[in-house]
Structure formats: structure tokens, C-alpha cells
Amino acid sequence: MRLKHSLFTRRQFLNGLLGGWLGVLAGLFLYPVLKFIFPPEREPEQVLLPLADYGSLEAGAIKNFAWGRKPGMLKKTAGGELIAFVSVCTHLDCNVAYLPDKKKFFCACHEGWYDENGVNIGGPPPKPLRRLAVTTEGENLVIKPEGAA
């Protein structure tokens, strides 16, 4: 059955409406499923490191800590300043190592090199290592994402 100026039949209209609505319902069910499957990634707001353990670094030395589920490294520069990195290669997410004799960060996965300030200097890494902000608060060093208040 088709009305005089209609582009489609009653059957097509009904099928379209039914199919479309079923599609919407499927989407309605898909949403919570996706919510469940992809939980929000929680990056730590801050990590506290006791000064007693971490404050006494020698210049140029490195100490590891956990930045959430990623490794972090705390380093004392030659100038005596404390800096922190997320020690994960910016190329393909491998954990990097610090080679004290070469004074460089090295990623073994694809031979990526970073200098002692975490700047990419050789191999495939496209960006410097991610820096974290370090401040001192009482007995602790406070590590925060850079730019966070």
C-alpha cells in the first residue's frame, strides 16, 4: 500500500521504524557495556615520597618510584635540583633504564636514547620523557603532573 505522493510503502515505513528502533535499543544496551569494558583511567593526583628515603640523593643519581601503574624516576641534577620523569619511552611505551656511566636514559625495545634531562637524542622516540613536578611539603616530596596546581 502506498499513499499517492509517498516515496515508500507502508511496509517499508514499518520495517524502517522497527529496524531503526531496534538499532537504538541495541545502542542503549551497548552504552553501559562499553562503560564497563573501558573503566576510566585513573592517573594519580599526586604521589608522596618520604624525604628521609628520597631526599638524600647524590647529584646525578636516580631513584625509582611508582607513578600509579607506571614507573617513575627521581633524579638529582648536577645543580642539586630534584626532577622527576615518567620513565616510559614516548615511542612505544616500553620502560626505560638509566645508564649512569653514559648519563643517558635508554629504551631497549627500539634503541631509543634520551639525555640526562630526558630529552630525546637518538633512535625513534618522538618526544622527551614526560616530566613531573616535584615540590617539598614537610616530610615529603610531592610529585604531581606538570602544570597541576
Added chain:
Amino acid sequence: MNIKGAVRATWAWLDDRLGVRTVTDFLKHKPIPRNRHTPWMYTGSLVLVFFGIQVLTGIMLAFYYRPTLEEANKSIGEIMTKVPLGWIIRSVHSWSATFMIAIVFIHLLGIWVLKSYRKPREMTWMSGVLLLVFTLAFGFTGYLLPWDALSLAATKVGTDIPRSIPLIGAWGTRFLRGGEDISGDTLSRFFSFHVSVLPLCLLAALALHVYLIQKLGMSLPVGADEEAEARRAIPFWPNFVYREAIVWLVFAGVLVTIAVFLPPTLGKAADLMAPAPEGIKPEWYFLFLFQTLKVFPAKILFITGDTVAVLLILLAAALFFFLPLLDNKPAGRKGKIITILAFLLVVYAVAMSIWSLQTPSKPEADKIVPAPQNIKESTAIYVFLGGIWLSVAVLTYLLRLKIKETDRLLHVGYFSSDRR
């Protein structure tokens, strides 16, 4: 490019290689009888729908569940409190299990009362009994996985039952437990049963069951006039599917609604050395067996009561499995005794279950009671439920229009094979 033409060409390409048309043609001509017993025929596909929901939600829960002694209870707790909407997914899994088993029982009762298992459908019945066993095993193994006091106690009792069987019983208990006692190995084993062994077994039995149903066709009630039934029957596709779809939708809505408002709780992690909690009970579908075991005296003559009870239950299960061979009258004959037997069995199961519920169970202290985590989440959930019920209403209306349309087409002979 013409989209319609492309779709048609792709379909033709696939059909050439896969032979899809053989299947669709078969479904278009598979007659579904239309009489006062037709409602029973919705139960089978409904079980399948709930099984599908179990598979999907089960896979999702397994993404976060960790089947070890230290982490099992903790990981379920995290699913219920940390993973977004995890408590609802677990609740749907739990409630869908209940729905599935309830409808399996109803399905079975329908087949029994209608005597649909008679020649040539004996093996359909037997594969169905296997499916029932696997379904109950799913429930039993799944009950241990949250690893709280209740599930530990239920599993202790359940896995001890085989021991009462002479000769092979002790071996059965060791097989289920992975040792003399329940331990972390039992948990790993039950997880393996629940997510890999049982699904494979169930799918195999299901394939046989569904194949036989297609091969033998739907049964007619005892004493039906075959010609009149054939004239009244409707094709499975599309006329019957539209009717079934309404039932699926309504049940999906009910399931999700109940799951949101009555989520299962989680007790503290089970302690292998702690005494069993007072008034423990298994899941409702095992209550009648549980109570049967309870009422048997410790000693009957010179054998232990448990042994007698378990052997009686096994005998009943065997009789049940071989029912089509015991009641092997021709399909057209009535079977009053069998019908009465079904009725008595239902009365027995219901009475025993109610009796078993008379022992009050103590509500457990400090358990996790799931709820929406914030006002945003609860609002979203209410909007979601509203959307579902609106969809159910609209789709039911549209499906009824489709039913009318396809019935009219059937009536004027649009679907008949000589038309093509």
C-alpha cells in the same frame, strides 16, 4: 553507486558460497502449530535468550574477576564498587541465571505434560535433560566464585554429596575439589568448569537439541487433527519470530529492572577454618534436593541415610532421563499417569522448597550492598530504564503491526512455496 544493488550483489556472493538461502528457506517453511499449547513454544527460545545474556555478561565479568584464594572475593568487590556499572552487570548475570533456570523448568514441564518427548523425539528429550544438568552445574559452579561464607558452605555440602555413592563416590568428591578438602585449587577448578568445560558441553548438547528440533519439527498435542493443525500453522519466519520478539523484549525489560532494584550482595571473603553460617541454604533451584537430604535419618537399617537419599535421587534422575523409553506409547495416546506424576513432582519440589525456607537464615553482617555511586549514576540508570520500557512499549506496538501484516500476507498465500 547503487547501494541497494551492491547489498544484493554481496548477499548473492555470500549465498553462493555459504548456502544461506537453504537455512532461510527452511525457516520460512518451518510450521509452528497454532493451538492452545502454543505458549509453551516460547519457552525454548526464551531460555536461549537468557543463555546469550549469560554468555555476554559472563565474558564481561571474567574481564575483571580473578579466580584465586586471595583475590576472588576482592575482585568481585571491586567489580561491584569500582568498575563502572559493575554491580549491575553482576546483578544481571545473577538474575539472568535465575530466570534461565526457572524457564528451563517451565520448558521441561511443558514438554512433559504435552508428551512431546514421545517417538520420534526421545533423543530431543534426552539432550534436553543433559542441558538441564549442565545448566544446574553452571549454577552450582558459579555460586562458589564470589568466595564468601555462603558460597563456601554451599560448595562444601554440594561437593561432599558424591561421597555417599558407594565405590566411586570418594573419587567424585576428590575430582570436584581437587583434593580431599576445599582449597584454592577447588576455586580454580570451578572457574575452569564454569567458563570453559560447561560452555563446551552445553553448546554440544544444545547443537544436538536444536538440530533435532529442526529435523523433527514441532510436535502436535496428543490427539490433534493433523490436517486442521497444518492449515492453522504459521511459518517460523517471519510470523512466529515477530511474536517471540515481543516476549524476548518484555523479559529483557523485566530482567534489567529487577537487576537494578534487587542486586545481589557480597559477603566477606570465605574463611576455610570458620564454622558454617547459621541457616545456610543453596540457591532456590537446589532447595528441594537440599531438603530431601536433610529429612533422611542418619541410619536406615544398616546403611547411612545419605547413601539411601543420594541413590534414590540418582535413580530418579535416571528414570527422568529415560522417561521417553518408559512411556513409549504412540504419540497419539493419552498418558494420564505421566501427567499426574509431573503434577506430583511439582508439588513435591514446591513443598520441599517452602519447608526448607522455614529455617530462618541470619543476615550477614558487613557485606557489600551495591547501589549507584552518585546522583549522576542513579539518574542515568533511571533514564536508561525509562528508555528501555519506552522501547519495549513502542516495539511491541510495531511488532503487533508486523504480526498483523505478515498474518494477512500468509492468509492471501504470499508466503506459499508455489508462488515463487
